[in-house]
Amino acid sequence: MNDIALAVALFLLGNLVITLLAAARGPTAADRMLMALLFGSTGSGILVLLAVAMSIPALVDVALVLALLAAIGGVAFAKRAWQEDGHD
Amino acid sequence: MSFAFDLLLAAALLWSGGRSLSVDRLDRAIVLFIAFGLLMALAWARLAAPDIGLAEAAIGAGLTGALLLDAYGALKRRKE
Amino acid sequence: MTDLIMPWISGTLLIVGAFFYAAGTLGLLRFPDVYSRLHALAKADNLGLGFVLLGLALQAESIAVGLKLLLIWPLALAASAGVSYAIARRADSLGVKPWCKDSP
Numbered sequence: 291m292n293d294i295a296l297a298v299a300l301f302l303l304g305n306l307v308i309t310l311l312a313a314a315r316g317p318t319a320a321d322r323m324l325m326a327l328l329f330g331s332t333g334s335g336i337l338v339l340l341a342v343a344m345s346i347p348a349l350v351d352v353a354l355v356l357a358l359l360a361a362i363g364g365v366a367f368a369k370r371a372w373q374e375d376g377h378d
Numbered sequence: 379m380s381f382a383f384d385l386l387l388a389a390a391l392l393w394s395g396g397r398s399l400s401v402d403r404l405d406r407a408i409v410l411f412i413a414f415g416l417l418m419a420l421a422w423a424r425l426a427a428p429d430i431g432l433a434e435a436a437i438g439a440g441l442t443g444a445l446l447l448d449a450y451g452a453l454k455r456r457k458e
Numbered sequence: 459m460t461d462l463i464m465p466w467i468s469g470t471l472l473i474v475g476a477f478f479y480a481a482g483t484l485g486l487l488r489f490p491d492v493y494s495r496l497h498a499l500a501k502a503d504n505l506g507l508g509f510v511l512l513g514l515a516l517q518a519e520s521i522a523v524g525l526k527l528l529l530i531w532p533l534a535l536a537a538s539a540g541v542s543y544a545i546a547r548r549a550d551s552l553g554v555k556p557w558c559k560d561s562p
Contacts, residue, residue: 293379296379296380296383297379299383300379300382300383300386303383303386303387303390303420304386306390307386307389307390310390310393310394310413314397314406314409314410314413319405322405322406322409323409325409325413326409326412326413326443329412329413329416329439333416333419333420333435333439336420337419337420337423337431340420340423340424341423344424344426346423346426346428348428348429348432349423349428349431351428351432352419352423352428352431352432352435355432355435355436355440356416356419356435356439356440358440359435359436359439359440359441360439360440362440362441362444363412363439363440363443363444363447365444366443366444366445366447366448367447370447370448370450370451370452371405371408371447371448371450371451371454372451373451373454373455
């Protein structure tokens with residue numbers, strides 16, 4: 291059972307890396323920020339799976355904090371950093 | 379399986395760290411830094427240190443990213 | 459009986475969750491504009507997270523641990539809904555046009 295959790299975690303990490311490679315050279319600023327949003331949900335998924343696979347229950351708390359604070363980054367981007375600059 | 383996970387994590391960590399230092403545009407560097415913070419939190423989790431992982435997820439991926447984005451917006455507003 | 463079947467149900471849920479995550483990533487990479495990418499990402503990824511959490515909560519040792527796992531899901535849903543709303547509203551106010559089939 292722990293094997294399948296680790297396998298799914300590896301698959302999600304592969305997802306994350308592919309998105310990172312593809313979106314780091316993405317055309318608009320919004321695309322790169324969407325990548326950060328994806329990092330929040332995928333990252334908390336990986337952390338929960340690691341908590342089960344390595345039997346460290348405290349990692350669930352890390353996943354909670356990550357799910358909460360990834361939202362702050364996204365809102366800060368939308369409200370503050372994203373302005374017209376001709377690249378969008 | 380766990381070796382493959384660690385290898386992929388380490389490679390992504392090194393790539394995003396180096397790239398966030400060497401990229402020429404500020405907004406890309408900030409997003410890469412946020413990605414680096416998240417991967418670092420995963421690495422601490424993988425090293426069985428959930429307390430440091432918690433701090434890294436809260437400070438590195440969350441608050442520093444938001445502060446840097448805010449500072450970037452303020453810089454750009456000042457330039458106009 | 460339950461002990462025999464539960465790992466299978468749990469594993470199936472994990473794999474279904476991984477499928478939805480892959481669908482979200484594919485949507486982020488392939489869709490044409492900001493709005494459709496938000497649409498793919500915010501829904502498919504959080505559905506995948508829900509399946510993964512449900513699969514893990516089914517094999518938790520106690521009720522409290524399982525409920526704590528399931529508690530992450532409403533939090534992630536609320537967070538991603540808020541962020542998606544903020545980004546889409548900002549894109550609209552900056553004048554980003556939604557993609558149409560005829561536009562290049």
